[in-house]
Amino acid sequence: MSLYPSFARPRTLADAATLLASLASGGVVIAGGQELMPSINQGVLAPEVYVDIGGLAELRGITETPEGRVGIGALTVHRELQTDPRVRAQLPLLAHAATRAGGGRQVHNRGTIGGNLVAQHPLYDIAPPLLALEAEVEWVKGRETVRQPLAAMLADSRHGLGSEAILTRVLVVPMADGLGWAYEKLKASGGAYGSANAAALVKLKEGRVAAVRLVVGAVADRLIDASEAAAALLVGRRFDAEAGAALAGAVSALVAAPLSDAQGPGPWRQAMAGVVAQRALAAAVARAGRG
Amino acid sequence: MADRDPGMSAAPATGGYVGRAVRTLEGRAPIAGAARYSSDFSFPGQLHAAIVRSPHARARILKVDLSGARKVAGVVLAMDGREVAAHLGPIPHYIDPATFGGKSAEVRTMAVDHVWCYGQPVAVVVAADRRTARWAASRVQVAYEVEPAVLTVEDAIAPDAPKVVPGFDDNVIMAVPFRNGDPDAAFARADHVVTTTVRIHRFSTQPIETRCYNAVWEEETESLTLYGTAQNPHPLRHVLAKVLGMPEGRIRVHAPAIGGAFGMKMHGHPEESLVCLLAKLLRRPVKWVESREECLLIGAREQVHHLELALSKEGDLLALRDRFFANTGAPSACPGWGMAFLTGLTMPGPYRVRDIDVTMTALVTNKPSWNAARGYGKEATALALELALDEAARRLGFDPAELRIRNFVPADAFPYASPTGLQYDSGDYAGAVRKAMAAIGWDEWRARQAEGPREGRYLGLGIAYELTPEGGALPGTMVAGYDSSTVRVAPDGSVRVLTGVTTPGTGNPTGIAQIVADELGCPIEWISVVQGDTTTCPYGFGNYSGRSTIVGGGSAALAARAVRAQMEAVAAAMLGVGVQALRLSDGVFDGGDGRSLAFADVAWAAYTRAYDVASCITPPLEAQATFRPPNIRHSPDAEGRINPYPSYSNAAYATVVEVDSATGQVKLLAFAAAHDCGRVINPLLVEGQACGAIAFGLGGALMEEIRFDAGGHQLTRSFMDYVMPRAEDMPGVTLVHHDSPNPDTYMGLKGAGEAGVGGSAAAVVNAVNDALRPFGVAIHDLPLSPARVWAAIHGRSGAAGGAA
Numbered sequence A: 001m002s003l004y005p006s007f008a009r010p011r012t013l014a015d016a017a018t019l020l021a022s023l024a025s026g027g028v029v030i031a032g033g034q035e036l037m038p039s040i041n042q043g044v045l046a047p048e049v050y051v052d053i054g055g056l057a058e059l060r061g062i063t064e065t066p067e068g069r070v071g072i073g074a075l076t077v078h079r080e081l082q083t084d085p086r087v088r089a090q091l092p093l094l095a096h097a098a099t100r101a102g103g104g105r106q107v108h109n110r111g112t113i114g115g116n117l118v119a120q121h122p123l124y125d126i127a128p129p130l131l132a133l134e135a136e137v138e139w140v141k142g143r144e145t146v147r148q149p150l151a152a153m154l155a156d157s158r159h160g161l162g163s164e165a166i167l168t169r170v171l172v173v174p175m176a177d178g179l180g181w182a183y184e185k186l187k188a189s190g191g192a193y194g195s196a197n198a199a200a201l202v203k204l205k206e207g208r209v210a211a212v213r214l215v216v217g218a219v220a221d222r223l224i225d226a227s228e229a230a231a232a233l234l235v236g237r238r239f240d241a242e243a244g245a246a247l248a249g250a251v252s253a254l255v256a257a258p259l260s261d262a263q264g265p266g267p268w269r270q271a272m273a274g275v276v277a278q279r280a281l282a283a284a285v286a287r288a289g290r291g
Numbered sequence B: 001m002a003d004r005d006p007g008m009s010a011a012p013a014t015g016g017y018v019g020r021a022v023r024t025l026e027g028r029a030p031i032a033g034a035a036r037y038s039s040d041f042s043f044p045g046q047l048h049a050a051i052v053r054s055p056h057a058r059a060r061i062l063k064v065d066l067s068g069a070r071k072v073a074g075v076v077l078a079m080d081g082r083e084v085a086a087h088l089g090p091i092p093h094y095i096d097p098a099t100f101g102g103k104s105a106e107v108r109t110m111a112v113d114h115v116w117c118y119g120q121p122v123a124v125v126v127a128a129d130r131r132t133a134r135w136a137a138s139r140v141q142v143a144y145e146v147e148p149a150v151l152t153v154e155d156a157i158a159p160d161a162p163k164v165v166p167g168f169d170d171n172v173i174m175a176v177p178f179r180n181g182d183p184d185a186a187f188a189r190a191d192h193v194v195t196t197t198v199r200i201h202r203f204s205t206q207p208i209e210t211r212c213y214n215a216v217w218e219e220e221t222e223s224l225t226l227y228g229t230a231q232n233p234h235p236l237r238h239v240l241a242k243v244l245g246m247p248e249g250r251i252r253v254h255a256p257a258i259g260g261a262f263g264m265k266m267h268g269h270p271e272e273s274l275v276c277l278l279a280k281l282l283r284r285p286v287k288w289v290e291s292r293e294e295c296l297l298i299g300a301r302e303q304v305h306h307l308e309l310a311l312s313k314e315g316d317l318l319a320l321r322d323r324f325f326a327n328t329g330a331p332s333a334c335p336g337w338g339m340a341f342l343t344g345l346t347m348p349g350p351y352r353v354r355d356i357d358v359t360m361t362a363l364v365t366n367k368p369s370w371n372a373a374r375g376y377g378k379e380a381t382a383l384a385l386e387l388a389l390d391e392a393a394r395r396l397g398f399d400p401a402e403l404r405i406r407n408f409v410p411a412d413a414f415p416y417a418s419p420t421g422l423q424y425d426s427g428d429y430a431g432a433v434r435k436a437m438a439a440i441g442w443d444e445w446r447a448r449q450a451e452g453p454r455e456g457r458y459l460g461l462g463i464a465y466e467l468t469p470e471g472g473a474l475p476g477t478m479v480a481g482y483d484s485s486t487v488r489v490a491p492d493g494s495v496r497v498l499t500g501v502t503t504p505g506t507g508n509p510t511g512i513a514q515i516v517a518d519e520l521g522c523p524i525e526w527i528s529v530v531q532g533d534t535t536t537c538p539y540g541f542g543n544y545s546g547r548s549t550i551v552g553g554g555s556a557a558l559a560a561r562a563v564r565a566q567m568e569a570v571a572a573a574m575l576g577v578g579v580q581a582l583r584l585s586d587g588v589f590d591g592g593d594g595r596s597l598a599f600a601d602v603a604w605a606a607y608t609r610a611y612d613v614a615s616c617i618t619p620p621l622e623a624q625a626t627f628r629p630p631n632i633r634h635s636p637d638a639e640g641r642i643n644p645y646p647s648y649s650n651a652a653y654a655t656v657v658e659v660d661s662a663t664g665q666v667k668l669l670a671f672a673a674a675h676d677c678g679r680v681i682n683p684l685l686v687e688g689q690a691c692g693a694i695a696f697g698l699g700g701a702l703m704e705e706i707r708f709d710a711g712g713h714q715l716t717r718s719f720m721d722y723v724m725p726r727a728e729d730m731p732g733v734t735l736v737h738h739d740s741p742n743p744d745t746y747m748g749l750k751g752a753g754e755a756g757v758g759g760s761a762a763a764v765v766n767a768v769n770d771a772l773r774p775f776g777v778a779i780h781d782l783p784l785s786p787a788r789v790w791a792a793i794h795g796r797s798g799a800a801g802g803a804a
Helices: A013-022 A036-041 A078-083 A085-090 A092-099 A105-110 A113-118 A127-132 A150-154 A227-234 A241-254 A266-290 B025-032 B081-087 B130-137 B153-157 B183-189 B233-244 B270-282 B335-345 B378-396 B400-407 B429-440 B442-450 B508-520 B548-575 B599-608 B683-702 B757-771 B786-793
Strands: A006-008 A027-030 A049-052 A062-064 A070-073 A136-141 A144-149 A166-172 A180-187 A194-205 A208-217 B047-053 B059-065 B075-080 B121-127 B141-146 B172-180 B192-200 B212-218 B223-228 B251-254 B286-289 B303-311 B317-327 B355-363 B457-470 B483-489 B495-499 B527-530 B583-585 B588-590 B596-598 B622-627 B647-660 B666-676 B733-737
Touching (some): A013 A136, A013 A166, A062 A085, A070 A085, A078 A105, A113 A150, A113 A166, A127 A150, A127 A194, A127 A208, A136 A150, A144 A150, A194 A266, A208 A227, A227 A241, A266 B786, B025 B508, B025 B527, B059 B081, B075 B130, B075 B270, B153 B355, B183 B355, B192 B378, B212 B270, B223 B233, B233 B251, B233 B270, B270 B286, B317 B378, B378 B400, B378 B457, B429 B442, B429 B457, B429 B647, B442 B457, B483 B508, B495 B508, B495 B548, B508 B527, B548 B583, B548 B588, B548 B596, B548 B599, B588 B599, B647 B683, B647 B757, B683 B733
Parallel strands (some): A006 A049, A027 A049, B317 B355, B495 B527
Antiparallel strands (some): A070 A166, A136 A166, A180 A194, A194 A208, B047 B121, B059 B141, B075 B121, B192 B303, B212 B286, B483 B622, B647 B666
């Protein structure tokens, strides 16, 4: 075994997928490096082979698919999500959430949407809005291309760093006109990771909630899709203070095993899940009312 | 007391630079990326060291197996603590507790057979590059027998507590009473007694440049040169000589540009002598660069105070009692533990109460060691006193500002002998409080607060005071009150100032250049300041305790005056006039009769005409001088007390916060400080220091914390866990000067480098507690994380998330 790892830069997605499938454990995909490199520097990971997919044209670009989805290449960096006209117009929730991601401009210019999702990190800011938007992901493993709901990928720990699959594209249905949206992120201080976050989408009809999507993150190992609980409480009602308080209580109750870490202790995280949910819903309702 | 020099407090005749916002002379290089920091130095044959550290808080070392590391290609040496101990003596304490009646543990460079804290060095690996060294270090196998660890103050004082230092009969390294008057009687006659327990957590200072040492063996002279992040090059040289068993004359310490120090780069660290040993053994340069994780091991400040204030019904503070305990971590040769002593010595801060009963107990535990951290324990005095005073004001219904003003040492009482023996030089504490309140718009904020909370957000106003003794000198230690400088004028008229003080990046070379420019009557551009090299600079003690401008500037002024006298004698001889007739400004000697001489022409004559016009002086144009502040007193008084400080900076801090009752988040809306550091040499430098201290204070009050798990493993290992304030966390700061000149220093200077950490932190805590009044709660456990504030508001005391 060599002291130094080896590095491969395949020219096509097919080459990359074939190479990755041929490696036993120890191969790792690198693109922006914003998740991988800190893990390596801290000694958490010690890959033997780096497969650099940063040059693969197939993974770039934000397009409209024939079926009318927004297709976002896995190499799309956070800064593009923040600024791309199509994302801003059709997926404003995602564009906004990308601005709230940790790290400065340099990190946003390197970190990719694919890397963010593959990291499977409960504190990150890209998965909650995409899950609220019921996004799908496409990935390639060997010769096989698979498309599945993001929710399924997030539930499957084999899709983490070091996976043999390459995430290629994220597919999202454009947000309908008049849909209210909000992303609420609570941090203990400016430089901290989020302690709780919530992505909300709401459709109003005559001032009453007609449909709602709500995802809460950073409070448990996995994202919590609170859409059903929110719909049960809110559909057909006006979103007033009483409804907000009821929602906060219901969302906190969904947090069975809150995280307890440097971002804050469990009981507080559990309570904050409710607070960010309530605030995100309120902001989404206000935005829908204006729209 | 040393003799007072009446000339010291006088300003130079031709002032021009002192008092002005001169941009830092040494500021260009870091901005242009041209500054050379310690790790920028590399030499032919350079090797790199990596250190294997204990993953346990307390353990017996059964076996260290270095074979795995030695097999790695590129590794040239691997050693364990036992082998290192065969070459190196114990590290002398910067401040030996035994000198002051405490217990002195023998501190070795590396653990030999027993580990007393997480992160203690156990083995070292040297390789051709840093990556290989670190990789190889991970191959070292150490077998430990883990023992129960002592982590908290309560653990350490338990009767059956394991002993952190084998051979000690308890875990107390020093216990000191600070007692004056008749506190028991005062408590007996008091109308009110208010008790407060203040818990200050472990937080530290995190310079962006971590520590680095690069030792070079000079085969030609069989000597060592250490390039390193050292605040105190000469005293470090002495320590290296002792540890290595080499004469000081064979060791050179060169401390280049430093990227922040804050006390952390005061010496006693094991890596200093370790790299020297490795370079000596290998006859090659060996460098060690501290990782951020290693930098976070250095602790500070963790104290528990049990305070009692005795008050009359009018609000007079009649007596103070404080039993406080400092968790100083494992023994270290660094001066960190002394912070606890200073916390006691600085009681009762700016207050005139005479009857005090304060007991300091400094404990060793199995947490990593302390080192000095800006504030040096005086920040803890301010936190403890100011939180307790606010608690008294809340409970008894006094206005917090009026309660303070009522109890301050009055402005006409200086010089003032404190009940612990200190001699406060000057101040107007009440005036500073009023200025800070005016600057923040106190009454307007109070009016807004009275309108009630908005959307669950509660306003709070806080005020706090900090008295900060600076420029300290402790007898029998390398903490010296005096320092020396050399001023040279070259034949072309350019001026070189060499100082014994050093800079941690705060700009004192510019302040010193301003002083010398005014003393020599020349443009500041002609002056260069050289610091931080034991071979070229006069013997000096470097930077700590806000001393560098007081004694570095003072000694440079005295040396400049001597050189000026030489030049005036030559100029007078050249013009054939009396010295009294000369006027010197802007680099021109004016003879008073229409004739003048350029500064450079006089310098040239001084060097080249030693047998005619310059025969009246002894060339070259060079003088060395020492400034020893006269008001430091080391001969004990009848009570055995000394006055180790020449200057007593002080400041009032006022802040306004908004607390979100749903989340516990604290947002700072406004901040003001009224600051007294005596005469201001350069407001840019003073304001930079003051704003930095405020950022430190609010970081400590709200977010920065070094945490451990129940087994003593440190959880805080990177800036992802140790979160310091960002720009968005920092409010606008209104800084007003409220200077009262120090009668005993050059031009009335007081230290400006240390003040403000505790005062600003206390103001933030007091403001949060003011905001929490509607909920009937107050928090005295730091930091005030959102979770802790939320738990207080919602009555969830168990939910605040404690850590060991």
